[in-house]
Amino acid sequence: xxxxxxxxxxxxxxxxxxxxxxxxxxxxxxxxxxxxxxxxxxxxxxxxxxxxxxxxxxxxxxxxxxxxxxxxxxxxxxxxxxxxxxxxxxxxxxxxxxxxxxxxxxxxxxxxxxxxxxxxxxxxxxxxxxxxxxxxxxxxxxxxxxxxxxxxxxxxxxxxxxxxxxxxxxxxxxxxxxxxxxxxxxxxxxxxxxxxxxxxxxxxxxxxxxxxxxxxxxxxxxxxxxxxxxxxxxxxxxxxxxxxxxxxxxxxxxxxxxxxxxxxxxxxxxxxxxxxxxxxxxxx
Numbered sequence: 158x159x160x161x162x163x164x165x166x167x168x169x170x171x172x173x174x175x176x177x178x179x180x181x182x183x184x185x186x187x188x189x190x191x192x193x194x195x196x197x198x199x200x201x202x203x204x205x206x207x208x209x210x211x212x213x214x215x216x217x218x219x220x221x222x223x224x225x226x227x228x229x230x231x232x233x234x235x236x237x238x239x240x241x242x243x244x245x246x247x248x249x250x251x252x253x254x255x256x257x258x259x260x261x262x263x264x265x266x267x268x269x270x271x272x273x274x275x276x277x278x279x280x281x282x283x284x285x286x287x288x289x290x291x292x293x294x295x296x297x298x299x300x301x302x303x304x305x306x307x308x309x310x311x312x313x314x315x316x317x318x319x320x321x322x323x324x325x326x327x328x329x330x331x332x333x334x335x336x337x338x339x340x341x342x343x344x345x346x347x348x349x350x351x352x353x354x355x356x357x358x359x360x361x362x363x364x365x366x367x368x369x370x371x372x373x374x375x376x377x378x379x380x381x382x383x384x385x386x387x388x389x390x391x392x393x394x395x396x397x398x399x400x401x402x403x404x405x406x407x408x409x410x411x412x413x414x415x416x417x418x419x420x421x422x423x424x425x426x427x428x429x430x431x432x433x434x435x436x437x438x439x440x441x
Contacts, residue, residue: 160209160268160312168197168204169339169346177334178205184332187273187291187313189323192336195381198316202272205312212269214311216258218278224286227257227273228296228305250300259290263307271311277320284327292330339382341368351386355393362402363389366412370419375427380418388417 162178164170170178178201181188190198206213216227236253239246246252256264262271276284290296294307315331317323339347341364348360363385371379380388391397391414401413411428412418419425 162205162208165204165208167350168200169343169350170201170204171343174201174334174336177332181332182312185310187315187331189315189317189328189331189333190336191317191319191333193338193379193381194318195383196336196338197382198336199272199274202270202274202314205314206270209270209312211312212265212267213272214258214262214265214269215272215274217274218276218283220278222279222283224283227259227287228290229257229260229298230255231300254298254300259296260305262311263294263305265309265311268309269311271313273313273315275318276315277317277323281321281324285324288326288330344382344385347382348386348389352389352393355389356399358399359392359402360389362399363392366402367418370412373427373431377423378420384418384420388414391417
């Protein structure tokens with residue numbers, strides 16, 4: 158039976174995103190997802206797994222992560238120590254091999270979803286070091302003289318925040334999709350999923366403020382979808398009325414509870430300067 162992703166009740170997937178996911182599944186190629194932080198790239202893997210009733214295996218990449226860690230790690234130091242202590246089992250090298258996330262995915266008895274999250278955080282050579290393994294779906298374990306081959310080819314989702322350019326050879330082996338920042342209509346659907354009973358007037362005013370903030374020139378970090386949802390949660394928690402978001406007083410240009418939206422002092426100072434300039438403008 159052909160597997161298809163049609164979104165879930167908890168995740169608003171645009172038509173082009175669904176097309177990209179299903180194309181990657183059909184081609185049996187990794188799906189490389191890029192987009193602003195907070196646009197739901199990582200969550201997408203969880204929702205694909207949920208929709209297809211598949212196990213999810215996650216590999217969160219850090220700046221220190223090496224490609225071989227996704228395959229396996231051989232603990233020679235512990236083996237040497239155990240041999241000195243005369244431990245039973247020291248002769249079996251398999252006791253000192255730790256399986257990585259790719260090995261785990263290759264061994265899965267049912268087709269899993271493998272998430273390689275934020276691949277651009279690692280060294281520039283990291284993607285190239287995984288080319289053969291992701292292409293052939295197999296790798297060789299030198300210590301045990303065995304080849305680990307995927308029983309069932311996993312659905313591979315790779316996310317990137319565009320912190321580094323990825324090698325061309327790696328890109329050629331992926332199906333690519335960029336998650337555009339949601340327009341107001343789509344964002345309204347996302348809000349409805351998370352807060353089904355929220356008053357539309359509050360959502361309308363909040364979205365106006367949110368997109369106005371994103372459009373401010375010189376903003377160092379634009380607020381994301383996840384930050385909008387946090388802000389709405391606080392507005393609901395503090396029972397902030399929609400009218401408070403329509404504030405025209407130039408001394409109050411910074412929205413209430415703005416700490417959920419503005420995440421550095423430069424952007425806060427930018428809005429404070431805008432409020433100062435607005436106060437100096439002559440009123441009719």
